Amino acid sequence: MRMALYLTPSALPLSLPLGLAVASGWILHGRARTRKVATAALLASLLTSAAMFVNIGWVAPDANQAFREAAWAQSHPNWPPPVRGDGELRLGELRARLEQARGAGQVDDVRHLEMLYHQKLSVSVMPFTIVVLMVALAFSRTWTRAGLTATACIAFAASYTLFTYAFPLVERGVAPPMVLEWAANALFATVAGALTWRRRPA
Numbered sequence: 001m002r003m004a005l006y007l008t009p010s011a012l013p014l015s016l017p018l019g020l021a022v023a024s025g026w027i028l029h030g031r032a033r034t035r036k037v038a039t040a041a042l043l044a045s046l047l048t049s050a051a052m053f054v055n056i057g058w059v060a061p062d063a064n065q066a067f068r069e070a071a072w073a074q075s076h077p078n079w080p081p082p083v084r085g086d087g088e089l090r091l092g093e094l095r096a097r098l099e100q101a102r103g104a105g106q107v108d109d110v111r112h113l114e115m116l117y118h119q120k121l122s123v124s125v126m127p128f129t130i131v132v133l134m135v136a137l138a139f140s141r142t143w144t145r146a147g148l149t150a151t152a153c154i155a156f157a158a159s160y161t162l163f164t165y166a167f168p169l170v171e172r173g174v175a176p177p178m179v180l181e182w183a184a185n186a187l188f189a190t191v192a193g194a195l196t197w198r199r200r201p202a
Contacts, residue, residue, distance in 0.1 A: 045131035057091035159184035
């Protein structure tokens with residue numbers, strides 16, 4: 001049970017955006033959509049993004065390291081605990097290691113650390129941006145509950161695909177790490193902005 005609890009913070013960056021997107025699609029369909037409900041959804045997503053920033057920046061790295069140390073102690077009881085890997089660095093520590101790699105001219109390390117750094121930041125913002133997209137979609141037309149919920153799942157799947165293929169694309173020189181890691185949030189914001197602009201009266 002303790003080992004499972006150590007892994008929980010690392011599962012939240014994927015589960016929370018999906019849960020919020022599906023919940024938004026569930027409550028904003030058809031005549032159920034109101035400005036009050038939309039405002040509540042946006043506020044909840046904003047608070048969730050703030051909590052995710054703390055989780056990804058500090059809680060998850062410490063929990064991951066605690067998991068590694070506990071697992072290591074079981075198999076190597078007389079050995080010293082493992083040092084923190086890049087994935088177990090807190091946000092400030094990751095930033096410091098990135099600057100150190102830049103100063104040393106370690107190109108491969110810089111690319112890898114930039115990916116991790118921007119991934120942490122972009123994932124923490126995603127609960128807000130995906131709900132912004134869902135609100136914009138809900139008010140762009142009349143949706144059925146199933147239709148809007150399915151669209152939420154598709155939006156999340158698209159963002160997950162972008163995250164999955166970000167590193168291979170960076171390796172091929174398609175785009176810098178910052179661009180690829182923020183691509184999903186930028187796409188959500190752009191689509192939401194376009195839908196909102198289209199609804200403005202002439």
